Amino acid sequence: MASPSVIGLMFLGAMLGAFVGLIPGLGGAVLLTLLLPFLFHLPVAEGVALIVSAHAGIYFSGSATAILINSPGAPECAATTLDGYPMSQKNRAAEALGISAMATALGGVCGVIGLVALIPAMGAIITVLKPASYMLLAAFAIILIGKLQSASVTKGILSGLWGMMISFVGYDPSTGLQRFGYGQLSLYNGVSIVAVALGLFAFGRMFYLYGTNRAISEVGPTVIGERIGGKVFSGVMDVLRRPIQVLRASLVGFVAGLIPGVGGVAANFVSYAQARATSKRKHEFGTGIPEGVIAPEASNLAKEAASYVPLIALGIPGTVGSAVILSAFTILGLAPGPSMVSTHEPVIYLIAAVLLITGFLASGLGISVARHLALITTVRGALMSPYVIVLGIVGAWAATTNFIQLDILVGIGVVGLVMMRLGYSLPAAIIGFLLGSVFEHNLTLTEQVSGWNFLTQPLPDFLLALVILSIFSTPLFRALKKLRGNGAKVEETQTQKEEQRELVAVGAASTGSASINMAESGNLAGHAHSAAFFKRPGSYFELAVDAVWVVGSAIYWVTAIGYPSVSRTVPIIVSSAAFVIGLIQFLSNFIVRLQRITHGKKKSEGGHEAGKVVVANVMTGNRREYKREIAIIAWTVLMLVGIWLIGLLFAVPLGVLAYFLVLDRCSWRRAVISGVAMYVVIYVVFVRLLATQVPHGII
Numbered sequence: 001m002a003s004p005s006v007i008g009l010m011f012l013g014a015m016l017g018a019f020v021g022l023i024p025g026l027g028g029a030v031l032l033t034l035l036l037p038f039l040f041h042l043p044v045a046e047g048v049a050l051i052v053s054a055h056a057g058i059y060f061s062g063s064a065t066a067i068l069i070n071s072p073g074a075p076e077c078a079a080t081t082l083d084g085y086p087m088s089q090k091n092r093a094a095e096a097l098g099i100s101a102m103a104t105a106l107g108g109v110c111g112v113i114g115l116v117a118l119i120p121a122m123g124a125i126i127t128v129l130k131p132a133s134y135m136l137l138a139a140f141a142i143i144l145i146g147k148l149q150s151a152s153v154t155k156g157i158l159s160g161l162w163g164m165m166i167s168f169v170g171y172d173p174s175t176g177l178q179r180f181g182y183g184q185l186s187l188y189n190g191v192s193i194v195a196v197a198l199g200l201f202a203f204g205r206m207f208y209l210y211g212t213n214r215a216i217s218e219v220g221p222t223v224i225g226e227r228i229g230g231k232v233f234s235g236v237m238d239v240l241r242r243p244i245q246v247l248r249a250s251l252v253g254f255v256a257g258l259i260p261g262v263g264g265v266a267a268n269f270v271s272y273a274q275a276r277a278t279s280k281r282k283h284e285f286g287t288g289i290p291e292g293v294i295a296p297e298a299s300n301l302a303k304e305a306a307s308y309v310p311l312i313a314l315g316i317p318g319t320v321g322s323a324v325i326l327s328a329f330t331i332l333g334l335a336p337g338p339s340m341v342s343t344h345e346p347v348i349y350l351i352a353a354v355l356l357i358t359g360f361l362a363s364g365l366g367i368s369v370a371r372h373l374a375l376i377t378t379v380r381g382a383l384m385s386p387y388v389i390v391l392g393i394v395g396a397w398a399a400t401t402n403f404i405q406l407d408i409l410v411g412i413g414v415v416g417l418v419m420m421r422l423g424y425s426l427p428a429a430i431i432g433f434l435l436g437s438v439f440e441h442n443l444t445l446t447e448q449v450s451g452w453n454f455l456t457q458p459l460p461d462f463l464l465a466l467v468i469l470s471i472f473s474t475p476l477f478r479a480l481k482k483l484r485g486n487g488a489k490v491e492e493t494q495t496q497k498e499e500q501r502e503l504v505a506v507g508a509a510s511t512g513s514a515s516i517n518m519a520e521s522g523n524l525a526g527h528a529h530s531a532a533f534f535k536r537p538g539s540y541f542e543l544a545v546d547a548v549w550v551v552g553s554a555i556y557w558v559t560a561i562g563y564p565s566v567s568r569t570v571p572i573i574v575s576s577a578a579f580v581i582g583l584i585q586f587l588s589n590f591i592v593r594l595q596r597i598t599h600g601k602k603k604s605e606g607g608h609e610a611g612k613v614v615v616a617n618v619m620t621g622n623r624r625e626y627k628r629e630i631a632i633i634a635w636t637v638l639m640l641v642g643i644w645l646i647g648l649l650f651a652v653p654l655g656v657l658a659y660f661l662v663l664d665r666c667s668w669r670r671a672v673i674s675g676v677a678m679y680v681v682i683y684v685v686f687v688r689l690l691a692t693q694v695p696h697g698i699i
Contacts, residue, residue, distance in 0.1 A: 001353055003045065010049040010354055014361045017057025021065070031058070032324040039331045048347060049354050051328045056108070056358040059300045060365075063100045067293070068093055071202035071388055076300065078430055079268035081201055083285065083292025090288050098235025099293045101363035103246060106239065107298035108359030110250035111257075111305030112352045118309055119341070119348055131445035132454035136463035137259060138435040138442070141266045142428065143470045144273050152423070154581050154598045158549065159425040161578040163432025164439070165556055165571070166191050172567040173437070174444050179563060179571070180556075186404035194399040195409040196433050198392045200426045203409065203636075204416025206388050209381025210663075211629035232367055238290040245291060246298045249275060253299025257306030266435060267303035268296040269427050301359050305352070312336050312348060386659045387678070389636055390652055393643070394682055398692045403644065410636050417629065422542055440570040447569075537589040546589060549582030635659055647697035649687075653679040 001007070013035075020031040031054055039047045062077040067084035080100065087096040142160040169180045170190025181187035239246060249271045256267035275295035276285040285292045307322050313336075329336055334344055341348070396409050419426060446454055454460045537543045553575045560571035588594035635655070642651030653675035660671035686692040 001350065006045050006049045009042075009046050010053040010358065011361065013050045013053030013055075014057035014358045014365075017054045017059075017358075018061040018362050018365055021058035021061030021063075032328070036324070036328060036331060039328055042332075044332050044334065044347065045350060047328065047332045048350055051325060052351050052354045053358040053361075055325060056301060056304060056355050057362045059304070060101055060104050060362045063104070063297060063300070064097060066201075067096045067100060069202070069384065069388055070205040071392070072197060076268060076303075077296075078197055078201055079272045079296035079427065080293060082272060082296075082427065083288050083290075085205075086286065086288030087290075087293065088288075092231060092288065095231040095235035095238070095290075096288075096293050098232040098367060099238055099290055100235075100297045101367045102236045102239040103249075103294045103297035104300050105359045105363040106246050107250045107253065108301030108305065108356060110247060110298075111254055111302035112356045114254045114302070115305040115308060115352050115355075116349065119345070130454070130457070130460070131442040131449065132457070132460040133463060134259065135439055135442035135446055136460055136467055138266075138439040140463060140467050140470060141270055142432050142435055142439075143467060144270065152598050154585050155423055156425045156428050158578060158581055158585065159419065159428035160432035161574055161581070163196075163429040163434075164436035164574050165553075165578065166196065167433045167436030168440065168571050168574075172563075173441055175564060175567050177563060177567045179567060180559060184404060186402050191408055191433075192396070192400045192402070192405045193434065194396050195405045196412055196430055198396060199409050199412025200416040200419075200430055202388060202392050203413025204420055204426075206381075206385040207413060207417045207629050207632050208420060210385045210632040211625040213380065213382050213628065235290070236367065239294055242291070242294060245275065245294055248278075249295045249298035250302040253302035254306040256299070257303030258309055266431055267299050269431055271295045271299035301355060305355055308348075308351060312340055312351075382664050385632060386635075386656050386674070390639070390656065390678055390682075393639070394648065394652070394686055394692075394694075397648070397694065398686055401693065403695065406640055406643075410633075410640060413636070414633060417633075418545060422545060436574075443570055444566060534590055535592055539589075543586070543589045546582065546586035550579060550586050553578035553582055631663060635663060643695055643697065645697050645699050648694040649679065649683065650697070652682060 016031060016035075032051060035051060035054060039051065042050065059077065062072055063080045063084065066072040066077045066080040067088055070081050070085040072078045072081060084096045084100065087093065142164070143157065167190070169187055171178050171188055178188060252271040252274050253267045256270050272285075272292065272295045275291055276282050279285065279291055281289060281291065311322050311326060326336060329340075334340055334347060392409065393406055396406055397403075416426060418424075419429065455464070557572060557575040557579065560568045560575060562568075563571075584594060585598050588598035635658075639651060639655040642655055645651070646654075656678050657671045657675040660666045660674055661668070682694070687694060
C-alpha cells in the first residue's frame with residue numbers, strides 16, 4: 001500500500017468508478033471489463049488496487065443519481081431510490097447525498113472488518129448453505145421486498161412474480177434449452193439487468209416527470225445556492241447520530257453478501273426492509289426519511305466486502321461485477337479457491353485495505369460536490385427527461401450491444417410507469433428478476449439431490465417458516481387486532497363505519513377522484529351493501545391491466561407446458577400463481593370484499609381528514625398528464641426507430657432537437673445547443689474514451 005504506483009492506481013480506479021456511476025445504465029461491469037486489458041501489463045498489487053477501487057468507487061455516484069433523478073447508476077443502488085428520491089422531491093437532496101456518502105463509508109468499514117475476520121474460515125462458512133437454503137432465501141427475499149411500495153399484498157406478489165417470469169427468458173442453465181425467446185437469438189442470454197433496472201426506475205420516472213411537467217423538488221427552483229447546499233453536513237450528522245442503525249444495516253448487508261447469487265442487489269433491499277420492520281416510523285418509509293437512505297447505503301460496501309468471501313474461498317462470483325473481478329484475478333495469476341487463501345493471503349488483506357480507503361475516498365469526493373449535484377433537483381422534469389432517456393439508451397447499448405434490449409428497455413419503462421400509477425412494487429419486480437434464476441436453479445438441485453427430505457434439516461425448516469410467515473403476516477396481524485377489538489360494541493360500530501369509508505375511498509381513488517361528498521358516500525356505501533357487495537369497475541384502465549395479468553400469465557403457462565419437464569417446472573409454478581392472483585385482482589373490480597387484499601389502505605396523515613382511509617401508493621393523474629406521457633413515450637419509440645435507420649450519432653442530436661422544438665416548445669437556440677451537446681457527450685465519452693461501437697443504422 002505504501003507504493004506510489006499502488007496509491008496512484010487506487011485513486012485512478014476510484015475516480016473512474018465515480019465517473020461511470022453518474023451515467024445511468026453503464027454500470028460497473030462495463031468499466032471493469034474495459035480495464036481488463038490493462039491488467040496484463042501490471043504487477044499483482046497494482047492490478048488489484050486498480051480493479052478493486054474501480055469496483056468500489058461506483059457505488060456512491062450510482063446512489064447520487066438514484067437520489068437526484070430516481071435513476072440508479074448501478075442496479076445495486078436501486079433501493080436508495082425508495083427514500084432518497086422522495087427526499088429530493090422535498091428539497092432535501094443535499095442532505096440525502098450527505099447521508100449516502102457517510103453511510104457508504106461507515107458501511108465499508110464494517111464490511112472490511114467482517115472480511116478480515118472471516119479470512120481464516122472462508123471455506124467452512126460457505127459450505128453451510130445447501131441448495132434448499134438458497135431456494136428458500138430467494139423466495140423469502142422476493143416476498144419480503146414485495147411489500148415495499150406496493151398498494152396491497154396481491155400487487156406486491158404479482159410484481160415479484162412478473163420479475164421472475166422475465167428472468168426465465170433465455171437459455172435454461174440446466175438443459176441449455178432456449179425458452180420464451182420465440183426464435184429471437186438476441187434473447188438467448190435473456191433480458192439484461194440494465195434494461196430492467198433502467199426501465200423500471202429511470203424511464204418510468206422520466207415519463208411521469210414529463211407528464212406532470214414539474215421539477216423533482218416540490219419546493220421548486222427558487223431555493224438554490226447556499227440554502228440547497230448547506231444541508232450536506234446535516235446529512236452526515238444524521239448518520240453519526242444513528243450508529244446502531246448503521247451497524248445493523250451493515251451486518252444485514254454483509255450476511256446477505258455472503259450468499260452467492262442472492263446477496264448482490266437483494267442485500268440493499270433486505271437491509272431496507274429490515275430497517276423498516278424494526279423502526280418506530282415504519283409507516284413513514286418511502287416518504288423520504290433519513291433512515292430509509294441509511295439502511296441501503298450502509299449495506300452497499302458491506303455486501304461488496306462480503307462478496308469477496310465466496311469469490312476468494314470458492315471462486316464463486318455473487319454478482320456480475322464479481323464475475324469480472326474473477327477474470328481479473330485470473331489475468332493477474334491469482335487462482336481463487338483454497339490455494340489463494342493459503343498462498344496469497346497478503347493479497348486478501350490488500351483487497352480489504354483498498355475497499356476501506358476507496359469507500360472514504362469516493363464518499364469524500366461525493367460530499368465535496370453534493371451541493372452542486374443537488375441543483376439538479378430544481379430542473380424542470382420536461383427539461384431533464386430527454387437527457388436521461390438518451391443517456392439510458394446509450395448506456396444500455398454500451399452494456400449489451402443488442403438492439404432488442406433497447407426495445408425491451410423502453411417497453412419496461414412503460415410497464416414501470418403503469419406500475420407506479422397503479423401501486424405495484426418496483427423493488428419486488430427487480431428482485432424477482434434477479435432472484436428468479438437463483439430460485440429455479442436451486443429448486444431443481446433440491447429436487448434432484450434430496451427431494452422433500454430437505455424438510456428434515458433445521459435451517460431449511462426455519463427459512464420455510466419465515467417464508468410462510470411473510471406471506472400471511474398481514475392477515476394474521478389483522479385477525480389478532482380484530483380479536484383484541486371485539487370487547488366493546490362501540491368499537492364494532494366504529495369499525496363498520498370505517499369499513500364504509502374504506503369502500504368510498506377505494507372507489508374514489510381508483511377513479512382518480514380527489515374527494516367525494518358525504519351524500520355520495522352514503523349512496524355508494526348503501527348501494528354496495530344492497531347489491532350484495534358487487535359494484536361497477538371504478539377504473540377501466542386498471543380493469544384492462546388486470547385482464548392483461550390473467551391473459552398474459554395464461555399464455556406464459558401454455559408456452560411453458562411445451563418445454564421438457566426440467567425446464568418447465570418452475571415457470572409453470574410461477575405463471576400458475578400469477579394467474580390465480582391476477583384473477584383475484586381482476587375480480588376485485590366487481591367484488592367489494594376482495595378489495596381488502598387487492599387495494600391496500602392506510603390511515604391518512606398530516607392534513608388529511610381524520611380517520612379517512614385512502615388507497616396507498618397509487619399515483620393518480622389527470623387527462624392532460626396522460627396525454628403528455630403518451631407523447632414522451634411516442635418520442636422515445638421514434639428515437640429508437642431513428643437509431644435503427646440512420647445510426648445513433650445522427651439520430652440522437654436530431655431527436656433531441658425535435659424534442660425541444662415540438663414537445664417542449666422552446667427556442668431554436670436551446671434546441672440546437674442541446675442537440676450538439678448530446679452529440680459531443682456521446683462521441684467523447686462513449687466513442688472515444690470507452691471505445692463503444694455505436695450502431696450506424698441500415699441507411
